[in-house]
Amino acid sequence: MTVLDFVLPAELEAHDPPEARGLTRDGVRLLVGRRATGEVGHHRFTDLPDLLQPGDVLVVNTSATMPAAVRVPGSDLSVHFSTELPDGQWLVELRRGLAQYSAARAGDVLALPGGATVTLTAPYSRGRLWHAQVTTDTGLRTDTPISDYLREHGQPIRYGYVPRPWPLASYQTVFGTEPGSAEMPSAARPFTHELVTRLVSAGVLIVPVLLHTGVASPEAHERPYPERFAVSEHTARVVNQATGRVLAVGTTAVRALESAARPDGTVAAKAGWTDLIITPERGVRVVDGLLTGLHEPRASHLDMLAAISGTALLDRAYTEAVAAGYLWHEFGDLNLLLP
Numbered sequence: 001m002t003v004l005d006f007v008l009p010a011e012l013e014a015h016d017p018p019e020a021r022g023l024t025r026d027g028v029r030l031l032v033g034r035r036a037t038g039e040v041g042h043h044r045f046t047d048l049p050d051l052l053q054p055g056d057v058l059v060v061n062t063s064a065t066m067p068a069a070v071r072v073p074g075s076d077l078s079v080h081f082s083t084e085l086p087d088g089q090w091l092v093e094l095r096r097g098l099a100q101y102s103a104a105r106a107g108d109v110l111a112l113p114g115g116a117t118v119t120l121t122a123p124y125s126r127g128r129l130w131h132a133q134v135t136t137d138t139g140l141r142t143d144t145p146i147s148d149y150l151r152e153h154g155q156p157i158r159y160g161y162v163p164r165p166w167p168l169a170s171y172q173t174v175f176g177t178e179p180g181s182a183e184m185p186s187a188a189r190p191f192t193h194e195l196v197t198r199l200v201s202a203g204v205l206i207v208p209v210l211l212h213t214g215v216a217s218p219e220a221h222e223r224p225y226p227e228r229f230a231v232s233e234h235t236a237r238v239v240n241q242a243t244g245r246v247l248a249v250g251t252t253a254v255r256a257l258e259s260a261a262r263p264d265g266t267v268a269a270k271a272g273w274t275d276l277i278i279t280p281e282r283g284v285r286v287v288d289g290l291l292t293g294l295h296e297p298r299a300s301h302l303d304m305l306a307a308i309s310g311t312a313l314l315d316r317a318y319t320e321a322v323a324a325g326y327l328w329h330e331f332g333d334l335n336l337l338l339p
Contacts, residue, residue, distance in 0.1 A: 004302045004314060004315060006319075008297055008328060009322070011325075012325065012328055013161040013332075014332035015161060015162055015331070016164075016166075017166060017170050025191075026190045026192050028044070028045050028332070028334060029043070029045070029333040030042075030043040030047060030051075031043075031294075031320065031333065031334070032336045033309060033335070033336070033338065034338045035337070038316065040317050040320045048336070049202045049204070050202075052204050052247070053204075053244050055205070055244030056204050056205070056245045056247060057239060057242045058206045058207070058249055059209055059246065059249060059253045059257055059287075060188055060191075060208055060209070060250075061210065061213075061253050062178055063180050063210055063213065064172055064177060064180065065173075065181050065182075065183065065184045066179050067154030067168050068150060068154055068182040068215075069081075069154055069155045069157045070113065070116075071113070071155075072110050072111070076096055077095070077101060077110070078096075079092050079094060079110060079118050080092060080094070081150065081154070081182060082129060082182045082214035082215040083182070083225065084212075085131075089131050089132060089133055089134075090132050091124055091130065091132070091214060091215075091225065092130050093128055093215050094110075098158070104130065107119070107120065113153045114153050116134065116136040116153070117134070119134075129215070134146060147179045147180070156168050156170070156171045156184075157182060157183055170331075171184040171330070172184070173189050174188065174191045174193060175188050176188075180212035182213065183213055183214070185213055186250070186330035187251070187252075187253075189331075207234065207238045208232070208235060209229065209231050209235055209253055209257060210229060210230040211227055211229040211230075211253070211256040211274075212227055212228045213227060225275060226273040226274065227252075227255070227273065228272070229255065229256040231257065231259075231260040231268075231270050231271070233269040235267070236267040236269045239257070240266050240267055245338070245339060246287055246289075247287070247288060248290050249291045250292055250293075254278065254284070254287050254290060254304060255278070256274070257287055258276055259274035261285040263285075265285045265286060267286055277300075279307055280303065280306045282307065283307050289336070290304075290305065290308050291334060291336050291337075292334070293329070293332060293333075294321055294326060294329075294332060294333060296328065305337065309337040317335060317337070
């Protein structure tokens with residue numbers, strides 16, 4: 001395991017969407033690292049079409065963000081709906097205000113607006129995530145997606161570094177078509193329709209995968225848990241026939257692609273749940289590069305980044321990002337790691 005530890009100054013946390021800071025969505029900064037040379041360069045996200053090459057393949061996640069936080073009436077607790085499991089239960093997290101809540105116990109029943117109830121059945125990880133049975137009196141069953149319920153009663157998940165609520169549209173990407181993610185696949189947030197047009201005009205191919213990402217507590221830095229994914233035959237064919245580099249947009253796209261990889265490095269059409277953990281020791285079979293946000297110190301995602309970029313380049317990139325005042329979190333700046 002590779003642990004990248006550094007001090008993240010509070011002023012480098014992005015508290016608001018870039019649009020609230022006087023920028024366009026694609027006006028955020030872009031730190032580019034090249035593994036072959038060890039070079040790190042500073043750009044704007046609007047430079048992306050000039051940084052890629054004809055024949056490159058961008059793999060994007062089409063999961064849309066759900067308003068997955070529901071307040072418990074009469075208390076300061078919220079339930080964060082994370083991941084629907086194959087057996088129809090959910091993984092959920094409880095928060096008190098914006099802070100982690102650790103006093104829950106198996107058997108606790110939480111009454112939610114609209115007649116819904118959440119019954120905690122067993123702890124999943126360190127008492128933070130719980131297996132839960134979810135029922136409502138509106139006709140939804142425990143094995144039925146509850147996206148309709150969340151659209152009526154939920155709010156986007158946010159943490160303490162985002163002091164005020166923002167509408168669900170602030171947490172959607174231009175690629176999101178299928179609601180299912182508890183948190184935004186945020187590496188794709190800066191893309192706009194105009195930028196996508198420029199990329200396609202430059203000969204860059206864009207193909208979809210699906211991975212519904214669950215809650216990733218900023219306090220815990222836990223390993224990934226099972227998340228639903230799908231890689232289509234079309235995407236597998238384009239990736240396998242790529243003449244350029246295969247570049248994942250976000251760690252979710254990496255997990256989906258690598259979960260569908262064969263031992264020889266080709267990709268098969270595949271769907272299901274994945275709990276794949278990517279480390280430098282495991283390496284990657286399909287992905288050549290990654291476009292991603294900036295991750296917190298000691299975050300488990302940094303192992304995946306090191307598997308793609310190497311530890312030396314990753315350390316240099318993060319040293320430069322801190323020194324140059326890049327912004328972290330889902331409303332912050334981006335990092336492009338190239339071969």
